Amino acid sequence: MVGQNRESRLATTFVRLADTLVVGFDMVDLLQSLVETSADLLDRSAAGLVLSDGNAQLEPVASTSEEIARIELLAVRSGEGPSIACVASGLPVAIDDLADDVHWPAFSSYAQSLGYASVYTVPLRLRKTVIGALSVYGEQAGPLASADAAIAQSLADIATISILQERALRESGIAVEQLQHALNSRVIIEQAKGVVAYVRSVGMDDAFTLMREYARSNNVPLREVASRIVERSLTI
Numbered sequence: 001m002v003g004q005n006r007e008s009r010l011a012t013t014f015v016r017l018a019d020t021l022v023v024g025f026d027m028v029d030l031l032q033s034l035v036e037t038s039a040d041l042l043d044r045s046a047a048g049l050v051l052s053d054g055n056a057q058l059e060p061v062a063s064t065s066e067e068i069a070r071i072e073l074l075a076v077r078s079g080e081g082p083s084i085a086c087v088a089s090g091l092p093v094a095i096d097d098l099a100d101d102v103h104w105p106a107f108s109s110y111a112q113s114l115g116y117a118s119v120y121t122v123p124l125r126l127r128k129t130v131i132g133a134l135s136v137y138g139e140q141a142g143p144l145a146s147a148d149a150a151i152a153q154s155l156a157d158i159a160t161i162s163i164l165q166e167r168a169l170r171e172s173g174i175a176v177e178q179l180q181h182a183l184n185s186r187v188i189i190e191q192a193k194g195v196v197a198y199v200r201s202v203g204m205d206d207a208f209t210l211m212r213e214y215a216r217s218n219n220v221p222l223r224e225v226a227s228r229i230v231e232r233s234l235t236i
Contacts, residue, residue, distance in 0.1 A: 006041060010151065013037050014158060026221045027163065028185045031062035032212065034134065034159050039064050041155075042148045044136040045116065048072040050083050051124070051132035053183050058087060058132070061186050066204050067114045068137065074110055081107035082121040083133040090130045092149065093121045097141040111137070120144040122153045124160040131160060185223040192226035196236055210236050 016033070035047040048063040050072055060072035075081030081104050082093040095101050096118055101108040111119065116137045124132040134156045136144070144152070189211070196207035211229070214236050215222045228234035 010041055013041065013155070026215075026223070028062075028189065028222045029212065029215065030159065030162060032222075034155060035062045035064050038134060038136055038152060038155055042136050042144065042152060044120075044144075045139045046137045047135060048083075048137075049124075049132060049134050050076060050087070051183065052087065052130070058084065059183050059186070061132075061183060071107070071111050071114065071116075071137075072135070075104075075107050078106055080104040082119055083135055086121040086123050086133040086135075087130050090123050090125055090128070092123070092153065094143060095119045096143045099141070115139055117141040118143075120149065120152065122149075122156045124156050124163070126157075126160050126164055129164070131163065134159075185226070188223060188230060189226040192229040195229050199235065 031049055031051075035049050039045065039047040046064045046068045048068040048071065049061055050058045051061045052058055058076045060069050060076060063069040063072060072081075072083060075083050082095060085103075086093045095108065098108040098112050098117055098119065116139060118138040118141050119135055120138075120143075121133050121135040123130045124134060134152065136152060138144075189208075192211060193204050193207045196202070196210055197204050200207065200210065202210070211225055212222060214220075215225045218225075225234065225236075229236065
């Protein structure tokens with residue numbers, strides 16, 4: 001990736017994320033864009049994101065593929081892995097070579113079985129509040145460059161601000177409601193993906209792509225598209 005090209009794309013990404021600081025933005029689409037952009041800009045194979053709900057339980061909410069969703073779900077269910085440790089500490093967690101990892105053997109073994117060799121995780125945090133973690137996965141072993149690590153954290157930081165919005169965090173329970181809305185939306189979206197995958201005879205990743213393309217081309221929130229698909233009032 002050419003340096004100047006990446007700088008331009010990074011600037012565009014920050015502008016797009018900043019644009020979400022308005023009422024009515026589609027959080028699910030924002031989080032999906034975040035993982036896709038992170039993997040792309042940081043030259044990593046994939047990315048995934050977990051969020052904490054109102055009861056401090058972590059849930060996978062966005063990923064670049066079904067494989068990454070399964071990896072993050074394993075971490076959440078087993079209570080081990082870099083995303084779990086990152087949320088607990090509020091600090092980045094790096095595994096430069098999953099083959100050498102001794103902290104989370106089940107997680108590392110499973111990630112390796114799917115073709116990944118390294119992972120770098122940053123917290124979604126606002127001051128002392130940590131609401132989730134963003135992980136980028138590489139197919140090659142090795143550390144993430146310091147400049148790329150800084151970009152990953154910056155992306156996570158501005159996304160966190162977009163989600164929480166400081167005023168909502170200080171004055172009301174809106175932040176918790178927003179997070180719960182994203183988690184609830186994900187359940188409906190997963191159901192809709194299954195419907196589209198069955199009807200169109202495509203994989204789950206392709207089904208999700210079709211749903212997002214429809215939502216964007218028709219300027220309709222992704223959750224609404226998913227709900228209509230589940231209710232059988234919309235066929236894609």
